Amino acid sequence: MIRTVLIDDEIDSIRVLQKLLESFCPEVSIVGTADGVETAATLIRSVSPDLALLDIEMVGGNAFDLLNQLQPIDFKVIFVTAFDDYALRAFKYSAVDYLLKPIDIDDLRTAIARVSSTPVVTSFDQQLKMLMKNLEGFQQAQQKIAIPTITGLVFVPFQDIVRFEGRGGYTNIYLSGGELIVATRAIKEYEEMLPESVFFRVHNSQIINLHKMQRYNKGRGGEVVMEDGSVIEVASRRRDEFLRRLMK
Known part of the structure; x- marks a missing residue:
């Protein structure tokens, strides 16, 4: 009991x-x-x-x-x-x-x-x-998120996160310093909890930190180049909303 x-x-x-x-x-x-x-x-x-x-x-x-x-x-x-x-x-x-x-x-x-x-x-x-x-209402960039892993919880400031990559029921989280954290939580759960002003789901398996983008390359959906050098495809169905977000 x-x-x-x-x-x-x-x-x-x-x-x-x-x-x-x-x-x-x-x-x-x-x-x-x-x-x-x-x-x-x-x-x-x-x-x-x-x-x-x-x-x-x-x-x-x-x-x-x-x-x-x-x-x-x-x-x-x-x-x-x-x-x-x-x-x-x-x-x-x-x-x-x-x-x-x-x-x-x-x-x-x-x-x-x-x-x-x-x-x-x-x-x-x-x-x-x-x-x-x-x-207390700290600015979103100063807030931290608790990431569950197979060994416990890792506490990471939003400003350190470059992107989330869905892997079935797990999510790879890439940080600015090159560190990779494997979270025991699906990417959809992160999409629902992350602040929309900072993060955007550009693809079924990718959520990026908009503050960590270096450039956007045009194409059918286009692609974004992140500060860590990773190149992420933007799904064509997400392109228009993504571009609108960039213009805000």
């Missing part, structure tokens, strides 16, 4: 989440609830849960205030949020689990299944710091 605490300043939200977990996630055992930073800190210290589902806003502060009190974190965390698209990108960049209100049953099942199949991430404190930085 996954011993779980629910933290939310809205009692109705706790009741809804509790009912969903009881109905659809039998592997979860709810061992306590709280509505604020202090009550949650006391609860977590007393019951030592395996998992905490945390609303961002709570009585006496927010989820980050709570987690800062409890470091180092020795339990798994799923944030529950009603944040907008920009904030959700910050969660994705940091490889932090989250659920969007109102909670979708399939999303809940997926999140719980992921928690039950993975060990506690020892780098969570670092992920938390990165998430807080990204949420």
